[in-house]
Amino acid sequence: MLPRGRPRALGAAALLLLLLLGFLLFGGDLECARRARGGAGFFPCALAPRIPQDGRPRGAAALDRDPPTDPGGHNRSDCVLPRPLPPRCELLHVAIVCAGHHTSRDVVTLVKSLLFYRKNPLHLHLVADAVARNILETLFHTWMLPAVRVSFYDANELKPQVSWIPNKHYSGLYGLMKLVLPGALPPDLARVIVLDTDVTFASDIAELWALFAHFSGVILLWLDRLRLAGWEQMWKLTATQELLTLPATSLADQDIFNAVIKGHPALVQSLPCVWNVQLSDHTLAERCYLEAADIKAIHWNSPKKLRVKNKHAEFFRNLYLTFLEYDGNLLRRELFGCPSPRPPEAEQLQQTLAQLNEEDACFEFRQQQLTVHRVHITFLPHEPPPPRPHDVTLVAQLSMDRLQMLEALCRHWPGPMSLALYLTDAEAQQFLRFVEASEVLSARQNVAYHVVYREGPLYPINQIRNVALAQALTPYVFLSDIDFLPAYSLYDYLRASIEQLELGSRRKAALVVPAFETLHYQFSFPTSKAELLALLDAGSVYTFRYHEWPRGHAPTDYARWREAQAPYRVQWAVDYEPYVVVPRDCPRYDPRFVGFGWNKVAHIMELDAQEYEFLVLPEAFTIHLPHTPSLDISRFRSSTTYRDCLQALKDEFLQDLSRHYGAAALKYLTALQQPEAP
């Protein structure tokens, strides 16, 4: 629930709020302000004043004890510096180093807090490993934030520059990369704020940026000096020297920063403590936040402290949770009085949305179809399956009310899975806790969970399915639904069948997995086809939707299946919607079908139009478990408009099918014109 601490204890001292100007920090002019504030600041390990017996920093007495009171009531600010803001609409640059699944999630929360308060255009410079880049590229692409630009830098390329420093932790190497940022970022980038991923903002980052502007002369001056001194040589030399005397363990970025600064104290100026409020044991931090009414940023570097007791930890925790659970869609807002360019896709989308007719009875459907959902792929750590020519990934989508299915599904399907979850930001955190609490789920590394963030009133089922499908990494996919449990043997059996049938090379086929259902929540799952048939005969199991909608699966020909020893081919028919195994490059689901109805039917129709053979597998089966009907099915049943809109979508789909597949698609129109069609 709460963020984990940095693996290294000395992380506690490092708020990486680096104010860089070509990697340069404030000069010594501000020294008095820092001391007066008793403040955490930038490099407190090296720079924080020592605390004498009375617990107060030396030389700070007068200012700390007796803050200058202003009869006009203006003594509120804890900041000696005036607080100008940067010129209106100035682009602010922020750099973040991130690697792996966990850190990618942290970055999202940090960025949300940044965006909530910001009023300026932002340029994010993300130094990322392959995992984080994959996740964050998708995320920002689908987030479509106005006035936010994102650039990626390959962390792997920077590794050689720091990998010579002995390092205990995987993440430590990424920490060290902050040392080489000045060289890695574009040479024309003059200033950047470097942030650790475990920071939460409580105010506008422009106020922090303003510390550049206000002292710009000073900073440029020091930059020149630093350039003369040569930062790169400086830190490398220091690191090498430190390594000579250290007991050969490892050196973290903070150690090196501290060591360099120790040797060159004039290089650094700490920030006012409100920009680096830490949950540490240091009296310094507490002094800071007790006296400051205005906390600017919180640094989550002391995990133990999150378990409250300390009443101020509550504030920190609540601010963090605010952004952890904040609906990121609400941050897709333009800036006032500044140009807020969106990505071109977003601009076009806005125009299409603007053309929709709000009086159209199906307006909600149209709007939902066009909605671009934020997507956070591989929300949890995941190991891609090794490349195997006949491997198959189970693909499904779900929302919170089906989380209970996950453990059982994992027991039934040992192979890779790509699952898309339709969640709010807050639900994504509940989901995280759910997985962490489950031994079965935590143990699995080959299940990829992709979060599709909720937006709009209708369930965008096919868009969610397409996310799961696009993220499947094996050559074949088993297109399932979350409320089905496959036969225990199905994963092995499918791979064997794919191999035997020479699927990819010889034929274009969709392997049909016959579907059944039980009405019992507690159910002894059949371990063989023979057991299944016995249950079927006993009336404990039915063919799927036998009572409500038999035509959806009738073409599978259950009677033939009973006796079948080999795969057999069946013909498409109206409303056929079997569960199939197909190559990963199969057609996508049609995203126009939102809410209930026709979402799978249309997909199977398109497979047929592309001349996939439907081959029923004689030993394969999957069983539907009971669940509460979805809200969408209730709406479908109760609303004429809903049914009319679905009809309109069907008609449009069929027209598109005809347009795309020509005369061959006529059979669908003809078939649907039969009187028994729904």
Place this chain on the structure above:
Amino acid sequence: MLPRGRPRALGAAALLLLLLLGFLLFGGDLECARRARGGAGFFPCALAPRIPQDGRPRGAAALDRDPPTDPGGHNRSDCVLPRPLPPRCELLHVAIVCAGHHTSRDVVTLVKSLLFYRKNPLHLHLVADAVARNILETLFHTWMLPAVRVSFYDANELKPQVSWIPNKHYSGLYGLMKLVLPGALPPDLARVIVLDTDVTFASDIAELWALFAHFSGVILLWLDRLRLAGWEQMWKLTATQELLTLPATSLADQDIFNAVIKGHPALVQSLPCVWNVQLSDHTLAERCYLEAADIKAIHWNSPKKLRVKNKHAEFFRNLYLTFLEYDGNLLRRELFGCPSPRPPEAEQLQQTLAQLNEEDACFEFRQQQLTVHRVHITFLPHEPPPPRPHDVTLVAQLSMDRLQMLEALCRHWPGPMSLALYLTDAEAQQFLRFVEASEVLSARQNVAYHVVYREGPLYPINQIRNVALAQALTPYVFLSDIDFLPAYSLYDYLRASIEQLELGSRRKAALVVPAFETLHYQFSFPTSKAELLALLDAGSVYTFRYHEWPRGHAPTDYARWREAQAPYRVQWAVDYEPYVVVPRDCPRYDPRFVGFGWNKVAHIMELDAQEYEFLVLPEAFTIHLPHTPSLDISRFRSSTTYRDCLQALKDEFLQDLSRHYGAAALKYLTALQQPEAP
């Protein structure tokens, strides 16, 4: 989803951000600033400069077109006034007039935005009608906000002072009450900010309050003048005069304010426009927010504008949704550097929580039991049932995954219901939309929905039930569960039975409603006992939990019930948990039972300990519909710790029972020591 507009068109002009000093506003010194800003301000109906052809306010050209630029980059602020903050820890006073269910919900969102940004202690002065007071008293009592004091003032008492003014709308009367606030609020209250309920803050209200402090001399001066002038006589005289000339329709508060100010322009000073950003058609508003980077407060008075098109409406909408859906629990945070007194209960609760042992395996259970959930009673409009001596309210609790049951439940039970919903703030809005979209639910006035806000990992089932039970307003309650549908006739039959059995007066009894279950989602509900018995014999219906846990209902004696013509008495037995009808003053559910298990069993045991007779009704029945198992039952099944903790809770409950009921309670201990007990 979005807030409705005020019923009166001229509401569009009125941000009631009154800066009162004994109901006094700024003097004319600021006139230039107001004009320069072309600003909406306080009373724009009367005071906003007229717009000439070029769409720009007269006399505003120079300042508007050419804002003074600052080479240091400090030209960001749109505010000519410097922005000091009030003295640290100063108590800020806010007054809000609220009436009815809808406005009470609005107040919550307003207060959330206020609390999110505030850094000062607050005193809320709520002028409320009976409905709003009932709701908001419960809400603030359970919210337990540090450094927030709430006072209520009876709106009914103020009615006579304004009801002589002809008024079309119920809400109009409450609007007029703002005129009499100076007399209604405590005489020693010098300054107060008066807010309309459709305002959302985008910054710290202290900045608004600071406008008092900064001009305190001026304000005091004008206060004296105003006192001399006599505000009360002034507005009454004006209103009377206006009524003479108006076409006898009605007069809203804003009309009167405008008229008074027209006659006494020196009384008023408008606020900078950023404090009153309105979504109106006026160019003024747009000019304000295009030029201001810093929006301070948004006034939701133009409902049509919420349907976007205007790209800035998105910002307003998102800010509004942020607080609408914001987890109010996160606002239970102390202030930095200011004393943050909590209510005494909250203080004691903190101490009890602090004493819990985090290493205890059942820590989560202990913490959950102690959690005080925010409660918003009658979240939707509700008409209390007329007093009838044998009337009975159906009492149940649910969370989002059971919303689907509500329509069916309404069809089965025409009587009053008290339903508690366990929701997040965001889910509460989804619930609202769900009810609004349902004809069946919207039509019902005798169903009270009470929102209990989620907090903590375990489902506090009995705390939620107790909220529903406490809000039942009839002499009897039917204690049901949300996944049961009662016989269509049950409501009438229960009332008749209560009367016949002379329940309240003659005997202390719990009427047992026999429980059944079906496994089918689509199910033809039996319309009589005979039909039910036929379904039972056909195997379409079972006695409740026949397969999994028959002992929960065995004492009801279904065999006897088949034949029974009259109520019959049954004896309590271990694990008995029937659905019963009891007087409203029955024992509460024991809140220690959180999550799955023993929550009803313990309640029935306590009824037995209090010597309630269990009388089974021969024609009553209720049927459980299938649903996905809850996450809590899954945890119970999979976790030894969970089961052990439940056992510990049971033991403690039994000890308390013995302590409370003495030797009579020994039978429960004995009964539970039987080997077959779970």
